[in-house]
Amino acid sequence: MLKKMNRIALYIAVTAPLLIFSHANAEQITMPEPASINLAVNKSTETTAFDLSHSASSANTLLMPVNINTASESELTALPGIGAYKAAKIIQWRDNNGEFITTTDLASVSGIGQATITKLAGKISVTDL
Structure with a gap:
């Protein structure tokens, strides 16, 4: 008991x-x-x-999934495996093609493959929660 x-x-x-x-x-x-x-x-x-800027593990710790359709460059670079270059590519793709329908649509961005998408599973979304 x-x-x-x-x-x-x-x-x-x-x-x-x-x-x-x-x-x-x-x-x-x-x-x-x-x-x-x-x-x-x-x-x-x-x-x-x-x-989470005071936290030593802030770069690897996210409380909520990042909406890749509305995220800023700094929000995207907080994701594992996404640096400034890839974040700029995501924003450029989004501006040219519109919103991502699913998180796997991120693979259509140049430089982002299935391994990166697998690493981002649970950390990204296409809607605000």
Whole structure:
């Protein structure tokens, strides 16, 4: 019985942040400092809901799949195996041909093969979630 309770507590501790992030949006939010820390200065810290720049593994960690139909160059370069050159090629293809219908359509971009698409599985999408 104690093992079950420990597993349930662990499950809640692990999944609770995921539930919070799944309902957050990527717009900037302002988070004020607690008043008890500094009463003399009224500062605020701006961050985005998905800002991972402080993380050592931010280049390899994505919280949500990147929509390849709307992603910027910096969002695309955060994907594994996609550098600035390939990101520019994806955007150029998208501008010339329209939206990608499926994630496998990415193979029609010059320089992106099936191995790259396999590596990106689960990290890209063609719709906003």
